[in-house]
Amino acid sequence: MSVKPKRIAWLLLLFVVGLSSGCKTTIVSADPNSGVELVGERRLRLALDRVKLEIGSSASGPTNAICYACGAGEATAVSSVLLPFIATNLSQEGWVIESSMFRLRRRDVGAADMYARVAAESRVLIEVAPESSARFSVPIVMLAYGAQPPPTKAFFGEYVLAVGQPDEVILERNLSIGAFHQGYQALRMVGLILVGLALSGL
Amino acid sequence: MRSGLAILLLVCGSTSSDVLGQSPLPDPHWGGFAFPSSTREIRTGMSVNRFTQFDADGETYNDIAESAGFNIFFLSYTDRIAALPAWSFTASLGAGWSGDQPSEWLQNNVVHALRQQAEVRVGEVREEAEFAGGLALTRWFEPTVGSDFFFGGGVASGTLYHEPYLYGGYNLLFDGPRVRASVLGRVSRPIGGQAYPEVATSNALVQVALAYVPERIESSTWMMQLLGNPEIGIALTYDTGIFVDIDEDPLDTVFVSLRVRWATGLILETWNDIANGSDFGPTFGAMFSVDLSTFFDLDH
Numbered sequence: 001m002s003v004k005p006k007r008i009a010w011l012l013l014l015f016v017v018g019l020s021s022g023c024k025t026t027i028v029s030a031d032p033n034s035g036v037e038l039v040g041e042r043r044l045r046l047a048l049d050r051v052k053l054e055i056g057s058s059a060s061g062p063t064n065a066i067c068y069a070c071g072a073g074e075a076t077a078v079s080s081v082l083l084p085f086i087a088t089n090l091s092q093e094g095w096v097i098e099s100s101m102f103r104l105r106r107r108d109v110g111a112a113d114m115y116a117r118v119a120a121e122s123r124v125l126i127e128v129a130p131e132s133s134a135r136f137s138v139p140i141v142m143l144a145y146g147a148q149p150p151p152t153k154a155f156f157g158e159y160v161l162a163v164g165q166p167d168e169v170i171l172e173r174n175l176s177i178g179a180f181h182q183g184y185q186a187l188r189m190v191g192l193i194l195v196g197l198a199l200s201g202l
Numbered sequence: 203m204r205s206g207l208a209i210l211l212l213v214c215g216s217t218s219s220d221v222l223g224q225s226p227l228p229d230p231h232w233g234g235f236a237f238p239s240s241t242r243e244i245r246t247g248m249s250v251n252r253f254t255q256f257d258a259d260g261e262t263y264n265d266i267a268e269s270a271g272f273n274i275f276f277l278s279y280t281d282r283i284a285a286l287p288a289w290s291f292t293a294s295l296g297a298g299w300s301g302d303q304p305s306e307w308l309q310n311n312v313v314h315a316l317r318q319q320a321e322v323r324v325g326e327v328r329e330e331a332e333f334a335g336g337l338a339l340t341r342w343f344e345p346t347v348g349s350d351f352f353f354g355g356g357v358a359s360g361t362l363y364h365e366p367y368l369y370g371g372y373n374l375l376f377d378g379p380r381v382r383a384s385v386l387g388r389v390s391r392p393i394g395g396q397a398y399p400e401v402a403t404s405n406a407l408v409q410v411a412l413a414y415v416p417e418r419i420e421s422s423t424w425m426m427q428l429l430g431n432p433e434i435g436i437a438l439t440y441d442t443g444i445f446v447d448i449d450e451d452p453l454d455t456v457f458v459s460l461r462v463r464w465a466t467g468l469i470l471e472t473w474n475d476i477a478n479g480s481d482f483g484p485t486f487g488a489m490f491s492v493d494l495s496t497f498f499d500l501d502h
Contacts, residue, residue: 025496029465031417032375032382037347045344047282049241050467052496084242086287135287158418173347176419182468182492185430189462189470192429194316 024179026053028081031174041091042128044163044171047084047135053177055079055155064139066099067118070106070154071145078144079155079177082137089128098122101163102138107174108158118143153179226276226296226334227358227365230388231444232487233457233473235437236409237371237386238340238352240290242281243467247491248298249274252305253328257482258320264447264483270328270397271305272362274298276491289341296334296360300397302327309486322481328397334360348375348382363395363444365405375415382435384411392444401444402452411437411459419465432464438477445483453483467493 030048037045056078065080089095100122126136144154155177163171230236232251253270256262278294302324310321338356345351353370371386386409392401413435421431437459443452459473472488475481 023497025466027466027496029419032348032415047241050465050496086282133287135282135284174418178419180430180466182464182466185464186468186470188429
Protein backbone atom coordinates (compact mmCIF):
# COMPACT_ATOMS: atom_id res chain seq x y z
CA MET A 1 0.00 0.00 0.00
CA SER A 2 1.47 3.31 -1.03
CA VAL A 3 1.47 6.16 1.44
CA LYS A 4 0.60 9.53 -0.09
CA PRO A 5 2.38 12.46 1.55
CA LYS A 6 -0.49 14.83 0.76
CA ARG A 7 -2.92 12.55 2.54
CA ILE A 8 -0.68 12.46 5.60
CA ALA A 9 -0.39 16.24 5.49
CA TRP A 10 -4.13 16.72 5.40
CA LEU A 11 -4.56 14.23 8.23
CA LEU A 12 -2.04 16.27 10.22
CA LEU A 13 -4.01 19.44 9.53
CA LEU A 14 -7.20 17.65 10.59
CA PHE A 15 -5.43 16.59 13.79
CA VAL A 16 -4.37 20.17 14.59
CA VAL A 17 -7.83 21.55 13.84
CA GLY A 18 -9.43 18.78 15.88
CA LEU A 19 -7.03 19.41 18.74
CA SER A 20 -7.77 23.10 18.76
CA SER A 21 -11.53 22.67 18.56
CA GLY A 22 -11.94 19.60 20.72
CA CYS A 23 -9.72 20.60 23.62
CA LYS A 24 -10.71 23.34 25.97
CA THR A 25 -7.64 25.38 26.83
CA THR A 26 -7.39 27.00 30.26
CA ILE A 27 -4.82 29.75 30.31
CA VAL A 28 -3.36 32.59 32.32
CA SER A 29 -2.83 35.66 30.17
CA ALA A 30 -1.15 38.96 31.03
CA ASP A 31 -2.35 42.38 29.95
CA PRO A 32 0.49 43.42 27.63
CA ASN A 33 0.33 47.07 28.57
CA SER A 34 -0.88 48.27 31.94
CA GLY A 35 1.28 47.76 34.98
CA VAL A 36 4.55 48.58 36.64
CA GLU A 37 7.85 46.98 35.68
CA LEU A 38 11.45 47.92 35.11
CA VAL A 39 11.98 50.67 37.66
CA GLY A 40 15.13 51.42 39.60
CA GLU A 41 18.27 49.32 39.77
CA ARG A 42 16.39 46.11 40.52
CA ARG A 43 13.99 45.26 37.75
CA LEU A 44 11.57 42.40 37.46
CA ARG A 45 9.71 41.55 34.28
CA LEU A 46 6.86 39.10 33.86
CA ALA A 47 7.89 37.33 30.63
CA LEU A 48 4.43 36.09 29.84
CA ASP A 49 1.98 36.17 26.99
CA ARG A 50 0.08 33.10 28.11
CA VAL A 51 0.65 29.93 30.07
CA LYS A 52 -1.46 26.86 30.70
CA LEU A 53 -3.28 26.69 34.03
CA GLU A 54 -3.57 23.20 35.50
CA ILE A 55 -6.81 22.59 37.40
CA GLY A 56 -7.38 19.59 39.64
CA SER A 57 -9.89 18.54 42.25
CA SER A 58 -7.54 17.72 45.09
CA ALA A 59 -4.66 19.38 46.86
CA SER A 60 -1.97 18.77 44.29
CA GLY A 61 0.52 21.00 42.56
CA PRO A 62 4.13 21.84 43.33
CA THR A 63 4.90 21.46 47.01
CA ASN A 64 7.19 24.48 46.96
CA ALA A 65 4.60 26.78 45.40
CA ILE A 66 3.33 30.07 46.74
CA CYS A 67 -0.21 29.19 47.80
CA TYR A 68 -3.29 31.42 47.76
CA ALA A 69 -6.68 30.42 49.14
CA CYS A 70 -10.20 31.77 48.83
CA GLY A 71 -11.99 30.38 51.86
CA ALA A 72 -11.16 27.84 54.51
CA GLY A 73 -11.54 24.15 55.18
CA GLU A 74 -11.03 21.48 52.54
CA ALA A 75 -10.41 22.85 49.04
CA THR A 76 -12.73 21.61 46.26
CA ALA A 77 -10.48 22.71 43.41
CA VAL A 78 -6.78 23.40 43.03
CA SER A 79 -5.06 25.23 40.22
CA SER A 80 -1.36 25.59 39.59
CA VAL A 81 0.75 27.59 37.19
CA LEU A 82 4.41 28.46 36.64
CA LEU A 83 4.87 32.17 36.02
CA PRO A 84 8.10 33.09 34.18
CA PHE A 85 10.13 36.15 35.23
CA ILE A 86 13.30 37.92 34.17
CA ALA A 87 15.17 39.73 36.95
CA THR A 88 17.80 42.36 36.17
CA ASN A 89 20.09 43.60 38.92
CA LEU A 90 21.93 46.76 37.91
CA SER A 91 23.27 47.42 41.41
CA GLN A 92 26.64 46.46 42.87
CA GLU A 93 25.07 44.11 45.41
CA GLY A 94 23.34 40.77 45.08
CA TRP A 95 19.54 40.73 45.00
CA VAL A 96 17.57 38.10 46.88
CA ILE A 97 14.03 37.55 45.64
CA GLU A 98 11.80 35.85 48.21
CA SER A 99 8.37 34.29 48.01
CA SER A 100 6.98 36.77 50.56
CA MET A 101 7.44 39.56 47.97
CA PHE A 102 4.66 38.12 45.77
CA ARG A 103 1.04 39.14 46.26
CA LEU A 104 -1.94 37.99 44.19
CA ARG A 105 -5.46 39.34 44.48
CA ARG A 106 -8.64 39.20 42.45
CA ARG A 107 -9.93 42.47 41.07
CA ASP A 108 -13.37 41.40 39.86
CA VAL A 109 -15.00 40.07 43.04
CA GLY A 110 -16.00 41.36 46.45
CA ALA A 111 -13.85 41.30 49.53
CA ALA A 112 -15.39 38.00 50.66
CA ASP A 113 -13.96 36.27 47.60
CA MET A 114 -10.48 37.72 47.79
CA TYR A 115 -7.54 35.38 47.65
CA ALA A 116 -5.26 35.40 50.64
CA ARG A 117 -1.78 33.98 50.80
CA VAL A 118 -1.68 30.79 52.81
CA ALA A 119 0.64 31.32 55.73
CA ALA A 120 4.04 29.83 55.06
CA GLU A 121 7.63 30.70 55.75
CA SER A 122 9.16 32.95 53.15
CA ARG A 123 11.80 31.24 51.07
CA VAL A 124 14.44 32.39 48.64
CA LEU A 125 13.37 31.98 45.02
CA ILE A 126 16.58 33.22 43.42
CA GLU A 127 19.62 35.34 44.15
CA VAL A 128 20.58 37.58 41.26
CA ALA A 129 24.27 38.43 41.12
CA PRO A 130 25.36 42.10 40.81
CA GLU A 131 25.09 43.60 37.32
CA SER A 132 23.46 40.53 35.83
CA SER A 133 20.14 39.11 34.66
CA ALA A 134 18.48 35.84 35.45
CA ARG A 135 15.43 33.97 34.27
CA PHE A 136 13.33 32.03 36.79
CA SER A 137 9.83 30.63 37.27
CA VAL A 138 7.58 30.98 40.28
CA PRO A 139 5.06 28.20 41.00
CA ILE A 140 1.71 29.55 42.13
CA VAL A 141 -1.10 27.41 43.57
CA MET A 142 -4.64 28.64 44.17
CA LEU A 143 -7.23 26.84 46.27
CA ALA A 144 -10.99 27.25 45.84
CA TYR A 145 -13.77 26.19 48.19
CA GLY A 146 -17.43 25.32 47.87
CA ALA A 147 -19.51 24.14 44.92
CA GLN A 148 -20.82 27.47 43.59
CA PRO A 149 -19.61 28.44 41.06
CA PRO A 150 -18.48 25.02 39.81
CA PRO A 151 -15.01 24.54 41.32
CA THR A 152 -13.24 24.33 37.97
CA LYS A 153 -14.64 27.76 37.05
CA ALA A 154 -13.87 29.29 40.41
CA PHE A 155 -10.53 30.55 39.15
CA PHE A 156 -11.80 32.29 35.99
CA GLY A 157 -11.58 36.06 36.22
CA GLU A 158 -9.28 39.01 36.68
CA TYR A 159 -6.27 39.22 39.01
CA VAL A 160 -3.54 41.63 40.01
CA LEU A 161 -0.07 40.28 40.65
CA ALA A 162 2.20 42.57 42.69
CA VAL A 163 5.83 41.99 43.68
CA GLY A 164 7.83 43.97 46.21
CA GLN A 165 7.19 45.52 49.56
CA PRO A 166 3.91 47.40 50.19
CA ASP A 167 5.78 50.73 50.06
CA GLU A 168 7.93 49.76 47.06
CA VAL A 169 6.19 47.83 44.29
CA ILE A 170 8.66 46.70 41.62
CA LEU A 171 6.13 44.84 39.49
CA GLU A 172 2.38 45.04 39.15
CA ARG A 173 0.57 43.34 36.29
CA ASN A 174 -3.02 42.46 35.49
CA LEU A 175 -3.72 38.80 34.74
CA SER A 176 -6.75 37.03 33.28
CA ILE A 177 -7.78 33.39 33.61
CA GLY A 178 -10.26 31.75 31.27
CA ALA A 179 -10.96 28.65 29.18
CA PHE A 180 -11.59 28.47 25.44
CA HIS A 181 -12.22 26.16 22.50
CA GLN A 182 -9.71 27.59 20.04
CA GLY A 183 -11.23 25.97 16.98
CA TYR A 184 -14.64 27.52 17.60
CA GLN A 185 -13.01 30.95 17.92
CA ALA A 186 -11.28 30.49 14.58
CA LEU A 187 -14.43 29.26 12.87
CA ARG A 188 -16.38 32.30 14.02
CA MET A 189 -13.66 34.62 12.69
CA VAL A 190 -13.46 32.80 9.35
CA GLY A 191 -17.23 33.13 9.08
CA LEU A 192 -17.01 36.86 9.63
CA ILE A 193 -14.28 37.22 7.00
CA LEU A 194 -16.31 35.25 4.45
CA VAL A 195 -19.39 37.36 5.11
CA GLY A 196 -17.23 40.44 4.66
CA LEU A 197 -15.85 39.13 1.37
CA ALA A 198 -19.34 38.43 0.09
CA LEU A 199 -20.55 41.91 1.08
CA SER A 200 -17.56 43.50 -0.65
CA GLY A 201 -18.58 41.84 -3.92
CA LEU A 202 -22.11 43.27 -3.85
CA MET B 203 -20.94 48.22 9.15
CA ARG B 204 -19.72 48.15 5.61
CA SER B 205 -16.89 50.55 6.26
CA GLY B 206 -15.98 48.60 9.38
CA LEU B 207 -15.58 45.48 7.32
CA ALA B 208 -13.71 47.22 4.58
CA ILE B 209 -10.32 46.61 6.12
CA LEU B 210 -10.99 42.91 6.40
CA LEU B 211 -12.19 42.79 2.87
CA LEU B 212 -9.34 44.75 1.41
CA VAL B 213 -6.86 42.44 3.05
CA CYS B 214 -8.57 39.26 2.02
CA GLY B 215 -9.90 40.67 -1.20
CA SER B 216 -7.94 39.39 -4.11
CA THR B 217 -4.86 37.70 -3.14
CA SER B 218 -1.58 37.35 0.14
CA SER B 219 2.69 35.10 8.31
CA ASP B 220 4.44 34.69 10.25
CA VAL B 221 6.04 35.85 13.29
CA LEU B 222 9.62 36.01 12.21
CA GLY B 223 11.18 32.60 12.23
CA GLN B 224 8.02 30.97 13.50
CA SER B 225 6.62 29.81 10.25
CA PRO B 226 9.52 29.20 7.89
CA LEU B 227 10.00 30.78 4.48
CA PRO B 228 8.49 32.01 2.24
CA ASP B 229 5.97 33.99 4.32
CA PRO B 230 8.04 37.20 4.81
CA HIS B 231 8.34 37.77 1.04
CA TRP B 232 4.65 37.08 0.45
CA GLY B 233 3.54 39.76 2.93
CA GLY B 234 3.31 37.78 6.16
CA PHE B 235 3.89 39.42 9.54
CA ALA B 236 7.64 39.45 10.16
CA PHE B 237 7.75 40.66 13.78
CA PRO B 238 9.57 38.42 16.25
CA SER B 239 8.02 36.88 19.33
CA SER B 240 9.62 37.59 22.72
CA THR B 241 8.03 34.95 24.92
CA ARG B 242 8.04 31.18 24.99
CA GLU B 243 5.96 29.46 22.34
CA ILE B 244 5.87 26.02 20.78
CA ARG B 245 3.97 26.77 17.66
CA THR B 246 2.66 24.46 14.96
CA GLY B 247 0.48 25.18 12.00
CA MET B 248 0.21 25.40 8.26
CA SER B 249 0.95 28.20 5.84
CA VAL B 250 -0.27 28.46 2.27
CA ASN B 251 1.33 30.82 -0.26
CA ARG B 252 0.47 31.29 -3.91
CA PHE B 253 2.78 32.29 -6.74
CA THR B 254 0.58 33.25 -9.67
CA GLN B 255 2.06 33.21 -13.16
CA PHE B 256 -0.84 35.05 -14.87
CA ASP B 257 -3.15 37.77 -13.61
CA ALA B 258 -6.84 38.03 -14.50
CA ASP B 259 -5.94 39.77 -17.79
CA GLY B 260 -3.54 37.01 -18.79
CA GLU B 261 -0.40 39.13 -18.25
CA THR B 262 2.66 37.27 -16.99
CA TYR B 263 4.65 38.33 -13.91
CA ASN B 264 8.15 37.46 -15.15
CA ASP B 265 9.79 34.55 -16.95
CA ILE B 266 8.89 31.98 -14.28
CA ALA B 267 6.75 29.66 -16.39
CA GLU B 268 4.61 28.04 -13.73
CA SER B 269 2.19 28.83 -10.93
CA ALA B 270 2.73 27.32 -7.50
CA GLY B 271 0.91 26.88 -4.27
CA PHE B 272 3.25 26.24 -1.34
CA ASN B 273 1.62 24.28 1.49
CA ILE B 274 3.97 23.99 4.44
CA PHE B 275 3.38 22.49 7.87
CA PHE B 276 5.75 23.91 10.42
CA LEU B 277 6.89 23.50 14.00
CA SER B 278 8.75 26.27 15.77
CA TYR B 279 10.13 26.89 19.23
CA THR B 280 10.69 30.35 20.70
CA ASP B 281 12.18 30.99 24.13
CA ARG B 282 14.50 33.30 26.02
CA ILE B 283 18.11 32.13 26.33
CA ALA B 284 18.57 31.13 29.97
CA ALA B 285 22.07 32.61 30.29
CA LEU B 286 21.15 35.75 28.32
CA PRO B 287 17.52 36.62 29.20
CA ALA B 288 17.54 39.73 27.02
CA TRP B 289 17.94 37.46 23.99
CA SER B 290 15.37 35.15 22.49
CA PHE B 291 15.75 32.51 19.81
CA THR B 292 13.36 30.90 17.38
CA ALA B 293 14.11 27.61 15.63
CA SER B 294 11.69 26.38 13.01
CA LEU B 295 11.27 23.46 10.66
CA GLY B 296 8.71 22.98 7.92
CA ALA B 297 7.77 20.41 5.34
CA GLY B 298 4.99 20.12 2.81
CA TRP B 299 4.30 20.13 -0.87
CA SER B 300 3.68 22.47 -3.76
CA GLY B 301 0.63 22.03 -5.96
CA ASP B 302 -2.34 23.82 -7.38
CA GLN B 303 -4.60 23.26 -4.38
CA PRO B 304 -5.87 24.57 -2.06
CA SER B 305 -4.49 27.99 -3.03
CA GLU B 306 -6.03 27.99 -6.53
CA TRP B 307 -9.42 27.16 -5.03
CA LEU B 308 -9.04 29.89 -2.40
CA GLN B 309 -8.00 32.40 -5.05
CA ASN B 310 -10.56 31.68 -7.76
CA ASN B 311 -13.47 29.92 -6.05
CA VAL B 312 -13.55 31.86 -2.79
CA VAL B 313 -11.94 35.30 -2.96
CA HIS B 314 -12.42 36.14 -6.65
CA ALA B 315 -15.87 34.51 -6.70
CA LEU B 316 -17.11 36.34 -3.63
CA ARG B 317 -15.74 39.62 -4.97
CA GLN B 318 -17.12 38.86 -8.45
CA GLN B 319 -13.69 39.14 -10.06
CA ALA B 320 -12.47 37.24 -13.12
CA GLU B 321 -10.69 33.95 -12.48
CA VAL B 322 -6.91 33.80 -12.74
CA ARG B 323 -5.66 31.47 -15.49
CA VAL B 324 -3.39 28.60 -14.47
CA GLY B 325 -0.79 27.12 -16.84
CA GLU B 326 1.97 24.82 -15.67
CA VAL B 327 1.98 24.07 -11.97
CA ARG B 328 4.91 23.21 -9.68
CA GLU B 329 4.36 19.91 -7.88
CA GLU B 330 7.25 18.99 -5.61
CA ALA B 331 8.00 18.16 -1.97
CA GLU B 332 9.00 21.34 -0.17
CA PHE B 333 11.17 21.84 2.92
CA ALA B 334 12.07 24.88 4.99
CA GLY B 335 13.90 25.69 8.19
CA GLY B 336 15.28 28.65 10.04
CA LEU B 337 17.01 29.97 13.10
CA ALA B 338 16.81 33.54 14.43
CA LEU B 339 18.23 35.40 17.43
CA THR B 340 16.68 38.60 18.79
CA ARG B 341 18.02 41.10 21.34
CA TRP B 342 15.25 42.87 23.28
CA PHE B 343 15.31 46.28 24.94
CA GLU B 344 12.23 46.80 27.11
CA PRO B 345 12.23 50.27 28.67
CA THR B 346 8.59 50.17 29.88
CA VAL B 347 5.63 47.80 29.90
CA GLY B 348 4.12 47.92 26.44
CA SER B 349 7.14 49.19 24.51
CA ASP B 350 10.22 47.45 23.23
CA PHE B 351 13.03 47.78 20.73
CA PHE B 352 14.60 44.77 19.13
CA PHE B 353 17.24 43.77 16.64
CA GLY B 354 18.47 40.44 15.47
CA GLY B 355 19.48 38.18 12.66
CA GLY B 356 18.88 34.77 11.29
CA VAL B 357 19.05 32.30 8.48
CA ALA B 358 16.18 30.83 6.49
CA SER B 359 16.71 27.99 4.08
CA GLY B 360 14.58 25.67 2.01
CA THR B 361 13.65 24.38 -1.40
CA LEU B 362 12.41 27.82 -2.55
CA TYR B 363 15.47 29.92 -1.67
CA HIS B 364 18.03 30.57 1.07
CA GLU B 365 18.42 33.79 2.99
CA PRO B 366 20.62 35.23 5.75
CA TYR B 367 18.99 38.36 7.17
CA LEU B 368 19.16 41.14 9.77
CA TYR B 369 16.25 43.04 11.26
CA GLY B 370 15.30 45.65 13.82
CA GLY B 371 12.12 47.31 15.01
CA TYR B 372 9.99 48.93 17.65
CA ASN B 373 6.65 48.16 19.32
CA LEU B 374 4.68 50.77 21.27
CA LEU B 375 1.29 50.15 22.88
CA PHE B 376 -0.96 53.19 23.49
CA ASP B 377 -2.96 52.47 26.63
CA GLY B 378 -5.99 54.67 25.92
CA PRO B 379 -7.15 53.28 22.58
CA ARG B 380 -5.40 49.96 23.26
CA VAL B 381 -3.58 50.24 19.94
CA ARG B 382 -0.06 48.92 19.33
CA ALA B 383 1.99 50.58 16.61
CA SER B 384 4.94 48.63 15.27
CA VAL B 385 7.61 49.12 12.64
CA LEU B 386 10.17 46.67 11.36
CA GLY B 387 13.03 46.90 8.89
CA ARG B 388 14.68 43.82 7.42
CA VAL B 389 17.58 43.37 5.01
CA SER B 390 18.71 40.12 3.48
CA ARG B 391 20.91 38.47 0.90
CA PRO B 392 18.70 35.98 -0.96
CA ILE B 393 20.32 32.98 -2.65
CA GLY B 394 18.48 30.95 -5.25
CA GLY B 395 17.03 27.59 -4.35
CA GLN B 396 15.66 24.58 -6.19
CA ALA B 397 12.29 26.21 -6.93
CA TYR B 398 13.59 29.70 -7.71
CA PRO B 399 17.25 29.65 -8.78
CA GLU B 400 17.10 33.25 -10.01
CA VAL B 401 16.40 35.69 -7.18
CA ALA B 402 17.38 39.26 -6.33
CA THR B 403 20.92 39.61 -5.02
CA SER B 404 19.77 41.79 -2.12
CA ASN B 405 16.48 42.58 -0.48
CA ALA B 406 14.97 45.03 1.98
CA LEU B 407 11.51 45.22 3.43
CA VAL B 408 9.73 47.63 5.73
CA GLN B 409 6.62 46.62 7.60
CA VAL B 410 4.32 48.97 9.53
CA ALA B 411 1.60 47.44 11.68
CA LEU B 412 -1.30 48.59 13.84
CA ALA B 413 -3.19 46.29 16.17
CA TYR B 414 -6.08 46.54 18.60
CA VAL B 415 -4.86 44.80 21.77
CA PRO B 416 -7.52 43.74 24.28
CA GLU B 417 -6.90 44.37 27.96
CA ARG B 418 -8.08 40.99 29.18
CA ILE B 419 -9.42 37.63 28.05
CA GLU B 420 -13.11 38.53 28.23
CA SER B 421 -14.74 41.49 26.50
CA SER B 422 -17.68 43.65 27.53
CA THR B 423 -18.82 44.07 23.90
CA TRP B 424 -20.88 41.22 22.50
CA MET B 425 -19.22 41.12 19.10
CA MET B 426 -15.69 40.85 20.48
CA GLN B 427 -16.89 38.33 23.06
CA LEU B 428 -18.45 36.25 20.28
CA LEU B 429 -15.14 36.23 18.45
CA GLY B 430 -13.21 35.38 21.61
CA ASN B 431 -11.88 38.92 22.16
CA PRO B 432 -8.82 38.56 19.91
CA GLU B 433 -6.04 40.98 19.07
CA ILE B 434 -6.72 42.22 15.54
CA GLY B 435 -3.93 43.76 13.53
CA ILE B 436 -3.19 44.98 10.03
CA ALA B 437 0.18 45.55 8.39
CA LEU B 438 1.47 47.26 5.29
CA THR B 439 4.68 45.88 3.82
CA TYR B 440 6.98 47.28 1.17
CA ASP B 441 9.31 44.61 -0.21
CA THR B 442 12.00 45.52 -2.74
CA GLY B 443 11.31 42.09 -4.20
CA ILE B 444 12.88 38.67 -4.12
CA PHE B 445 11.81 37.90 -7.69
CA VAL B 446 13.44 39.52 -10.73
CA ASP B 447 12.30 40.54 -14.19
CA ILE B 448 13.93 39.47 -17.47
CA ASP B 449 16.63 42.10 -16.93
CA GLU B 450 17.28 40.61 -13.48
CA ASP B 451 16.00 43.75 -11.75
CA PRO B 452 14.01 43.11 -8.55
CA LEU B 453 10.22 43.36 -8.78
CA ASP B 454 9.09 45.38 -5.77
CA THR B 455 5.74 44.69 -4.14
CA VAL B 456 3.39 46.16 -1.54
CA PHE B 457 1.34 43.83 0.63
CA VAL B 458 -1.50 44.26 3.10
CA SER B 459 -1.84 41.71 5.90
CA LEU B 460 -4.41 40.87 8.53
CA ARG B 461 -3.64 39.01 11.73
CA VAL B 462 -6.07 37.78 14.36
CA ARG B 463 -4.41 36.47 17.53
CA TRP B 464 -6.33 35.12 20.51
CA ALA B 465 -5.13 35.04 24.13
CA THR B 466 -4.75 31.28 23.76
CA GLY B 467 -2.04 31.80 21.14
CA LEU B 468 -4.23 30.73 18.22
CA ILE B 469 -3.29 32.84 15.18
CA LEU B 470 -5.06 33.32 11.86
CA GLU B 471 -3.31 35.45 9.27
CA THR B 472 -3.78 36.32 5.66
CA TRP B 473 -1.81 38.57 3.34
CA ASN B 474 -2.39 39.90 -0.13
CA ASP B 475 -0.71 41.96 -2.85
CA ILE B 476 -3.93 43.94 -3.43
CA ALA B 477 -2.15 47.03 -2.11
CA ASN B 478 0.23 46.66 -5.06
CA GLY B 479 -2.63 46.90 -7.51
CA SER B 480 -1.50 43.63 -9.04
CA ASP B 481 -2.65 40.04 -8.93
CA PHE B 482 0.35 38.02 -10.01
CA GLY B 483 3.70 36.93 -8.68
CA PRO B 484 3.63 36.39 -4.90
CA THR B 485 -0.07 37.17 -4.66
CA PHE B 486 -1.49 35.91 -1.41
CA GLY B 487 -1.16 33.54 1.47
CA ALA B 488 -2.62 32.51 4.79
CA MET B 489 -1.47 30.88 7.98
CA PHE B 490 -3.14 29.02 10.82
CA SER B 491 -1.18 28.09 13.93
CA VAL B 492 -1.61 27.14 17.57
CA ASP B 493 0.67 27.34 20.59
CA LEU B 494 1.10 23.73 21.73
CA SER B 495 2.21 24.81 25.20
CA THR B 496 -1.38 25.82 25.92
CA PHE B 497 -2.60 22.27 25.27
CA PHE B 498 0.00 20.25 27.16
CA ASP B 499 1.56 20.74 30.56
CA LEU B 500 5.21 20.97 29.58
CA ASP B 501 6.60 22.40 32.80
CA HIS B 502 5.54 20.03 35.56
